[in-house]
Amino acid sequence: MSAVETHEFQAETRQLLELMVHSVYSEKEIFLRELISNSSDALDKVRLQAAQSHDKPLDVSDLHIRLAVDPAERTLSISDNGIGMNKDDVVHLLGTIAKSGTKDFMSKLKEKGDVNDLIGQFGIGFYSSFIVATEVTVDSLRYDSDEAVLWTSNGDGTYTVGEGSRTERGTTITLKLREKDEENGLRDFTSFWTLKDIVKKHSDFIRYPIRMQRTVTQGDPPVTTVEDETLNSMKALWSRPKDEVSEEEYKEFYQHISKDWHEPLETLKVKAEGTFEYEALLFIPSKAGMDLMMQDHRGGLQLYVRRVLISDRCEELLPTYLRFIRGVVDASDLPLNLSRELLQKERQIEQIRKHLVRKVCDALKTMKTDHPEKFQQFWEQFGRLLKEGIYQDAARRDNLLELAQFHSTKGDEWVSLEAYKERMAEGQEAIYFLAGENLSQLRESPHLETFTKKGVEVLLFTEPVDEVWLSVVHEFQGMKFMSAAAGELELGSDEEKKKAQEDREKQNKEMATFLSWMGSKLEGVKEVRVSSRLHESPACLVTEENGVSPHFEKLMKAMGQEMPPQPRILEVNPDHPFVQKLQSGYEANKDSAELGTLASVLYSLALLAEGGELAKPAEFTRQVAQALSKGL
Ligand code: ADP
Ligand code: MG
Secondary structure, rough: OOOOEEEEOOOHHHHHHHHHHHOOOOOOEEEEEEHHHHHHHHHHHHHHHHOOOOOOOOEEEEOOEEEEEEOOOOOEEEEOOOOOOOHHHHHHHHHHOOOOOOHHHHHHHHHHOOOOHHHHHHHHHHHHHHOOEEEEEEEOOOOOOOOOOOEEEEEOOOOEEEEOOOOEEEEEEEEEEEOOOOHEEEEOOHHHHHHHHHHHHHOOOOOEEEEEEEEEOOOOEEEEEEEEEEOOOOHHHHHHHHHHHHHHHHHHHHHHHHHOOOOEEEEEEEEOOOOOEEEEEEEOOOOOHHHHHOOOOOOOEEEOOOOOEEEEHHHHHHOOOOOOOEEEEEEEOOOOOOOOHHHHHOHHHHHHHHHHHHHHHHHHHHHHHHOOHHHHHHHHHHHHHHHHHHOOOHHHHHHHHHHHHHOOOOOOOOOOOHHHOOOOOOOOOEEEEEEEEOHHHHHOOOOHHHHHOOOOOOOOOOOOOHHHHHHHOEOOOOOEEEEEOOOOOOOHHHHHHHHHHHHHHHHHHOHHHHHHHHHHHOOOEEEEEEEOOOOOEEEEEOOOOOOOOHHHHHHHHOOOOOOOOOEEEEEEEEEEEEEHHHHHHHHHHOHHHHHHHHHHHHHHHHHHHHHOOOOOHHHHHHHHHHHHHHHH
16 A cells, blocks of 8 residues: 555535544443444345355455553553455545434434433444544454555544454554543543443343453462453343343444444343243334334334344334334244345234234233323324234224324324213214324314314324325224215214204205305315315315315325325305305306306315315415405
C-alpha cells in the first residue's frame, strides 16, 4: 500500500465526534459494549461467509474476541478474528455515518442530555470510542484481502489511512485512553477487574468468548503466572430461568439483537416440552420502527437449533401480523441443515408458530387486564398490525377482536368492543361504525347527527385495514357491525323505530315526485330519499347496506385495485329550509333550470361534508356564488 493518506470526516460525522468528545455522559463505559457488539457482528459475518464455498476455506474453528491492555501506555485494544475490513471499507464504514440522522440525534441529545441510548439507534457505536479515547487506531485485514489497513484518528476533523500490520484475518481496535476520572465515569479501563465487570454487565450473552489475560500471583514464595480467562458466560439468556436474569440483562440482549435503542415493552419467555421441544425469548418493542408499515418490511426471529444459530431472521416462526416481535427461538429436534425451502415445509416450525401466537395473544390479554396503560401504549404502536391478524388468522380472530381498541364518538379514550357493548343504548341492535380518512373529519360528519342526538356511540375507523377485516367479520358476540353511512337506519326502542319508519314512508310518498325529479338531475346517484340520520345538515350521501365507504374505494383505486363504482344514495333532511324551499320551488315551476342547479348544489354539499372531492369545484363555487347573491 502507498503512503499514509489524510481524509476529512464527512461534516455530520465531525459534529457527532465533537459531541462525543465534549459532552458529559453518565455511562462512559458503554463504548465497550458497542465495540464488542461490532466484533460479534463481524464474527457472525465471517461465519456466514465460511458457509459459502471459497477457494481457500475460511477457518472459523475458534471465533473469539480478545481484550488486551497496556497500563503504562494507557491503551486498551479489542480484537476479533471476524470478517475484517479493507481500505474501502474503513473509509466508507468508519469515515461516514450510514444513517443520516445527526441533526435528529443532536436535538434528541439536547432533549435527553444523555447519549447512551441514542448511540445504538443511529448506528454510530464505533464513534463512542472517542468518549474515552484521545486516539483510536483500527488495524484490519479483510478475509479476502492480503493487505492490512490502518485507520487512525484523534477525533478532530480528520483521519488517516495507511498500511496495517495484522497478518491474520480480523480487526484490532486500539484506544489511547484518557486520564482516569472515576467521578466522571472514566473508570480504569486498563484494569482486568473493571473490564470483566463491564463485560458481565453489558455483554455477558455475547455468544463468542471474550478473552483476556490475567496475571495471577500465588504461593509461597509467590509465583506470577499469566492465565487466559473468558469474561462472559456466553449463556443463552433464553434458557436461564426468568428470575435469575435481570431486567437490565434482557434489555441489553434485546438491544443487541434488535438494534433498537428503546427498552422492550414486554419480555416473554416461552418453553414448550413434549412432542416438540423449544425455548423462546420474545420481545415486544415499545415503539414501532419507521419501516414497520412498509410492504417489504421483514420480520423474523433468530432461530437456533440446540444453541447453534441457523437463521438470523426466520420469518416462518411468526405470522406476518406479528412481524414487530423480536427474539430468539431455540428448538431441540430440528435438523441443523435447514434450508429456506425446508423451513417452509417443516411441520415443527408450523407447530412452534401456532404455539407462539397463542402465547403472544395470552400475554397481550393479560397485559390488557393487568396493565391497561401499558396495553394502550402497545395498541397505539402495533394495533394496526393486529387488525391485519383479524383478517388473516381465522383461528385467532376472536382473541384479536377482544384485544382490539377503537376510537369512538364518546370522548377521546380508546374503547374495546366489549366495553362498547356494555354501554350500548337501550334497544340498540348493532355495533355502529363510520369509516373515513381522519378523526376530526369523521366527528363532523352529518351521518352522525342522529346518533349524537340519541346518544348512540359510533366507532370511528380511520385505518384502511378496518374495512379489510370487516369484510370477514360480520358480528361480535352476536352483535352485527353496521355502518352509520350505509343502508336505512332507525334508532331507539322498537316502538320509536316503528313510528319513525312509518313517518318516513309517509314523507317519502308525499315527496315522491320531487325526490325522483331530483334523482333525474343528479348523475351517479342511484336514489334520493328522506333521511332519518339528519338534524342539522340538509343532505348526506350513503351507500347500500353492505357497501364499502367511499374512503376505502378511493384507497383501493390509489393502490391500483379494480373496484366497481359504489352506488350512492342521496338522503335529504325534509325539515331543512333549503330542502323545503327547493321542494316548493319545484312545485311552483317544474321546469326551472335554476332549480336543477340548486339540486346539484345540494348534492355537492353532501359530498363535501363527508370529505369527498367535487368533480368540478369551480363550477360549484360559481353556482353557490350565484345563489348567494340572489339572497342578498
Ligand atoms: P453499526 O454497528 O450500527 O453498523 P458502528 O458505528 O458500530 O455502526 O459500526 C460501523 C460499521 O463499521 C459497522 O457496520 C461495520 O461494518 C464496521 N465495523 C465496525 N467494527 C468492526 C469490526 N470489529 N470488524 C469489522 N467491521 C467493523
Ligand atoms: Mg455497532
